[in-house]
Amino acid sequence: MASSQHLSAIKGSKVLMVGAGGIGCELLKTLALSGFQDIHIIDMDTIEVSNLNRQFLFRQSHVGQSKAKVARDAVLRFRPQISITSYHANVKDSDFNVDFFKQFSVVLNGLDNLDARRHVNRLCLAAAVPLVESGTTGFLGQVTVHIKGQTECYECQPKPAPKTYPVCTITSTPSKFVHCIVWAKELLFAKLFGDKNQDNDLNVRSNDAASSSNHPEDVFERREDEDIEQYAKRIYDHVFGHNIESALANEETWKNRNRPRPIYVKDVLSDEPLQQNGISDKIPPTDNLSTVSAMAYLGLKNPQDIWSLKENSRVFFAALKLFFSKRQKEIGNLSFDKDDHLAVEIVTAAANIRAASFGIPLHSLFEAKGIAGNIVHAVATTNAIIAGLIVVEAIKVLQNDTKNCRMTYCLQHPSRKMLLMPVEPFEPNKSCYVCSETPLSLEVNTQRAKLRDVVEKIVKSKLGMNLPLITHGSGLLYEVGDDLEPDEVANYEANLEKVLSELPYAITGGSIITVEDLRQELVCKINIKHREEFDEEKEPDGMVLHGWTPSAAPAVENDNDAATNNGASTSSTSKSLPDDMEEDDELIIVETGIETIPAGKKRKLSDISNSETTDEKRAKKIPEQLEDDADVVVMLDDGNENGNNDIS
Amino acid sequence: MNGEELTEQETALYDRQIRVWGVDAQRRLSKSHVFVSGLKGTAVEFCKNIVLAGVGSLTLNDDNPVTEDALAANFLIPLDEKMGGGGSLAELCCDSLKDFNPMVHVSVEKGDLSSFDVSFFEKFDVVVISCCSLAAKKSVNEKCRKLSKRVAFYTVDCRDSCGEIFVDLQKYSYAQKKADETVECQLQYPSFEEAIAIPWRSLPKKLAKLYYAMRVVERFEDVEKRKPGETSIEDLPSVLKLRNELCLAHSLNESQVPDSLLERLVVSTREFPPVSAILGGILGQEVIKAISGKGDPLKNFFFFDSVDGKGVIEDISTF
Numbered sequence: 013m014a015s016s017q018h019l020s021a022i023k024g025s026k027v028l029m030v031g032a033g034g035i036g037c038e039l040l041k042t043l044a045l046s047g048f049q050d051i052h053i054i055d056m057d058t059i060e061v062s063n064l065n066r067q068f069l070f071r072q073s074h075v076g077q078s079k080a081k082v083a084r085d086a087v088l089r090f091r092p093q094i095s096i097t098s099y100h101a102n103v104k105d106s107d108f109n110v111d112f113f114k115q116f117s118v119v120l121n122g123l124d125n126l127d128a129r130r131h132v133n134r135l136c137l138a139a140a141v142p143l144v145e146s147g148t149t150g151f152l153g154q155v156t157v158h159i160k161g162q163t164e165c166y167e168c169q170p171k172p173a174p175k176t177y178p179v180c181t182i183t184s185t186p187s188k189f190v191h192c193i194v195w196a197k198e199l200l201f202a203k204l205f206g207d208k209n210q211d212n213d214l215n216v217r218s219n220d221a222a223s224s225s226n227h228p229e230d231v232f233e234r235r236e237d238e239d240i241e242q243y244a245k246r247i248y249d250h251v252f253g254h255n256i257e258s259a260l261a262n263e264e265t266w267k268n269r270n271r272p273r274p275i276y277v278k279d280v281l282s283d284e285p286l287q288q289n290g291i292s293d294k295i296p297p298t299d300n301l302s303t304v305s306a307m308a309y310l311g312l313k314n315p316q317d318i319w320s321l322k323e324n325s326r327v328f329f330a331a332l333k334l335f336f337s338k339r340q341k342e343i344g345n346l347s348f349d350k351d352d353h354l355a356v357e358i359v360t361a362a363a364n365i366r367a368a369s370f371g372i373p374l375h376s377l378f379e380a381k382g383i384a385g386n387i388v389h390a391v392a393t394t395n396a397i398i399a400g401l402i403v404v405e406a407i408k409v410l411q412n413d414t415k416n417c418r419m420t421y422c423l424q425h426p427s428r429k430m431l432l433m434p435v436e437p438f439e440p441n442k443s444c445y446v447c448s449e450t451p452l453s454l455e456v457n458t459q460r461a462k463l464r465d466v467v468e469k470i471v472k473s474k475l476g477m478n479l480p481l482i483t484h485g486s487g488l489l490y491e492v493g494d495d496l497e498p499d500e501v502a503n504y505e506a507n508l509e510k511v512l513s514e515l516p517y518a519i520t521g522g523s524i525i526t527v528e529d530l531r532q533e534l535v536c537k538i539n540i541k542h543r544e545e546f547d548e549e550k551e552p553d554g555m556v557l558h559g560w561t562p563s564a565a566p567a568v569e570n571d572n573d574a575a576t577n578n579g580a581s582t583s584s585t586s587k588s589l590p591d592d593m594e595e596d597d598e599l600i601i602v603e604t605g606i607e608t609i610p611a612g613k614k615r616k617l618s619d620i621s622n623s624e625t626t627d628e629k630r631a632k633k634i635p636e637q638l639e640d641d642a643d644v645v646v647m648l649d650d651g652n653e654n655g656n657n658d659i660s
Numbered sequence: 661m662n663g664e665e666l667t668e669q670e671t672a673l674y675d676r677q678i679r680v681w682g683v684d685a686q687r688r689l690s691k692s693h694v695f696v697s698g699l700k701g702t703a704v705e706f707c708k709n710i711v712l713a714g715v716g717s718l719t720l721n722d723d724n725p726v727t728e729d730a731l732a733a734n735f736l737i738p739l740d741e742k743m744g745g746g747g748s749l750a751e752l753c754c755d756s757l758k759d760f761n762p763m764v765h766v767s768v769e770k771g772d773l774s775s776f777d778v779s780f781f782e783k784f785d786v787v788v789i790s791c792c793s794l795a796a797k798k799s800v801n802e803k804c805r806k807l808s809k810r811v812a813f814y815t816v817d818c819r820d821s822c823g824e825i826f827v828d829l830q831k832y833s834y835a836q837k838k839a840d841e842t843v844e845c846q847l848q849y850p851s852f853e854e855a856i857a858i859p860w861r862s863l864p865k866k867l868a869k870l871y872y873a874m875r876v877v878e879r880f881e882d883v884e885k886r887k888p889g890e891t892s893i894e895d896l897p898s899v900l901k902l903r904n905e906l907c908l909a910h911s912l913n914e915s916q917v918p919d920s921l922l923e924r925l926v927v928s929t930r931e932f933p934p935v936s937a938i939l940g941g942i943l944g945q946e947v948i949k950a951i952s953g954k955g956d957p958l959k960n961f962f963f964f965d966s967v968d969g970k971g972v973i974e975d976i977s978t979f
Binding site: 068 | 671672674676678680681708714732733735762821932934937956964970973
């Protein structure tokens with residue numbers, strides 16, 4: 013069966029691959045070997061060193077080049093007769109519209125972020141092209157098939173929201189290392205090297221300035237006569253000393269918490285003059301800015317080592333100095349990048365110094381990098397397996413053998429003797445606003461919330477629309493696009509700042525607004541309900557969206573300790589299945605990245621008869637149970653129960 | 661941990677996987693030596709995975725010339741080298757694999773698998789053989805077992821869209837992590853010969869049918885002195901007859917070894933690339949576990965059939 017029937021379906025097909033990363037490399041290879049003749053591949057990324065351990069089509073010499081193009085060239089070397097078209101571009105670009113998608117027999121995703129996955133899902137629905145979706149993390153992986161009207165779409169199950177932290181936890185009361193990392197990366201790093209005009213919750217007024225006067229000086233502004241060492245010392249004392257001191261003044265905060273310890277330069281590096289703390293002017297000359305490293309400068313070799321407070325302080329000073337002496341031009345435009353070694357160094361050091369203040373265990377640069385960069389674990393083997401499974405499903409789709417399509421989980425520990433577990437796909441969720449166009453409802457204070465809040469917090473963030481168009485009745489309230497007249501743009505900009513009830517076509521309780529994204533061909537109606545008050549802690553958006561829920565219980569909130577997970581965004585409960593696991597590197601800050609099967613919801617296993625639950629799964633000799641329970645709740649191991657760096 | 665630290669280069673290259681299995685496992689991997697014989701698509705997939713993972717060395721054995729058939733599932737050989745120049749399959753694969761990871765020493769060992777004596781295998785921590793005769797499986801497995809050090813032994817085979825992996829770790833101890841505590845675990849593996857000698861009637865009822873089907877085909881090729889995969893539709897009646905005899909001898913209902921499954925294995929002997937990728941991935945993971953001593957190892961058979969999509973572990977041992 014592998015050959016003849018398959019082959020005709022394969023040969024006549026035209027497939028689109030989105031993503032040429034870990035899964036993508038494996039997939040392109042397996043497609044080519046399987047006889048696919050016409051493959052298109054989109055990827056906006058360029059190759060990095062940390063890709064090379066698994067993205068086997070790439071070599072050291074390719075670092076910096078387009079993944080899609082290099083992958084194409086590599087595969088053509090052993091299959092020169094086939095056609096591979098590469099696009100070094102973002103799949104969200106307007107070139108890849110519904111008409112573009114319509115030319116393909118099937119779309120295969122090997123993506124690394126939720127946003128792009130949702131976008132591709134919508135285009136596939138609009139173009140009525142089947143989608144095979146995939147993801148891996150560590151030894152876990154999954155492949156799902158989405159066919160319009162026949163199976164659930166990628167968004168039928170709500171995805172967990174990105175993990176967010178209350179601002180006060182980050183600025184005043186960190187209790188976990190991840191809080192220190194978020195502080196160092198989002199606040200301190202941004203203040204030191206990012207856009208000065210950006211809002212930032214970091215306390216920038218020094219105590220003296222505040223008390224002595226109406227002299228609201230920004231501490232992070234380097235004074236004209238100030239040399240870099242004075243500046244670095246002042247910053248250090250301010251953020252690790254004065255800021256802690258002023259926080260301590262608020263007794264109420266510390267009633268039930270451990271009081272932090274202010275740390276000043278003189279306490280940590282008292283025995284040696286600052287001049288000798290690795291920030292003398294003897295910085296080795298180098299042309300290659302990417303190799304500028306405080307560790308190298310200080311003779312610290314092993315990124316797995318946990319540095320002492322003193323070492324962290326030295327790294328902090330050295331890194332700061334290196335930024336100002338070697339990378340002056342970038343200052344003011346930098347944002348944290350996990351592949352920027354110097355940035356990782358200063359964030360690690362700052363997070364550790366802060367952790368020391370708050371009595372939180374310190375971490376190595378390797379661990380800190382994982383957390384700060386939200387690096388997802390990735391190995392070649394899982395990607396290879398998942399790519400194989402994608403092709404198996406793609407061939408079924410091409411043969412119109414929809415009834416035999418399966419969603420397959422690749423597990424770390426066998427469940428019912430299975431390492432690869434096929435499950436029958438779900439029916440479409442009738443309340444899914446994406447594939448069923450079911451109306452949603454929004455609770456909002458229409459006299460306080462601005463249109464901008466709705467656009468940013470709901471339409472873009474929750475509904476995943478990139479180019480939204482909002483209408484109320486016959487009135488157009490908001491639109492984005494390249495073809496707008498200047499006066500229209502001004503008009504919409506003005507609308508953004510207006511409170512809902514004061515818009516030209518006033519939105520009040522009972523209004524029904526229409527939100528659409530023309531590129532995604534997605535239209536969605538939202539019923540507005542006015543509500544006066546919102547809980548700041550539980551409803552930080554100040555508005556609540558309803559209607560897009562699975563039939564059973566809501567998704568379990570994964571209070572996922574990204575920190576203790578070594579930065580993996582994959583922790584979950586035992587009832588959840590891995591999904592949306594980024595096979596590749598980055599995702600936005602602390603996205604949990606797990607699809608949760610609603611409690612009590614039953615997944616039907618394809619004709620599995622012997623039952624074995626998760627609890628039993630490790631037992632080596634399991635008596636065969638003979639009852640045929642075709643309909644069971646699948647309990648999957650999340651693979652993370654054992655903590656870090658652990659494959660057992 | 662004593663022993664050398666990973667170099668900066670290694671840390672950068674292996675960053676993502678160290679986050680999965682830890683520095684210690686990575687260090688052990690880089691000191692391990694792997695032998696692979698029989699370089700069809702599935703073995704090649706495995707080689708790719710293990711080279712990327714960063715083993716110390718990989719030794720390849722396959723003197724066969726490069727043919728169209730061999731190329732069908734091989735992504736290691738660029739077209740320009742396919743026909744010209746000669747060179748064995750192992751030699752051409754070696755060149756490409758070296759390129760995948762300069763930190764791994766990849767080399768070729770010429771000669772027939774059966775000609776290697778016991779001491780030859782002492783150099784290795786892991787021995788993987790693919791597309792070999794029944795006799796070769798038994799004999800290489802026994803040679804590995806005669807050594808005082810433990811050599812992990814694996815076979816991997818893919819026919820049509822079905823696949824089988826066999827694992828022999830002999831006596832294997834590892835640290836199993838449960839919730840909070842670490843439990844010292846010990847597993848006892850049978851050899852290939854011991855495993856397949858277990859009477860079928862004493863095996864679990866729900867055993868993967870593929871196990872029996874593979875044994876029938878393997879036995880057929882052995883009796884008929886065929887090379888692995890040298891079967892066609894004409895052989896089906898004889899294979900079905902052999903199936904009936906074996907089932908009778910083992911008191912197993914013939915329905916446990918369906919005609920349709922045997923037909924697939926006999927007729928379409930080419931490896932199906934997606935299944936090769938899956939088997940090569942599972943095997944790669946198992947070898948990494950065995951070398952690093954981390955994770956529950958597979959005991960002792962793995963089956964995959966793309967028709968039902970299940971990847972199943974079966975424990976076929978008397979212990």
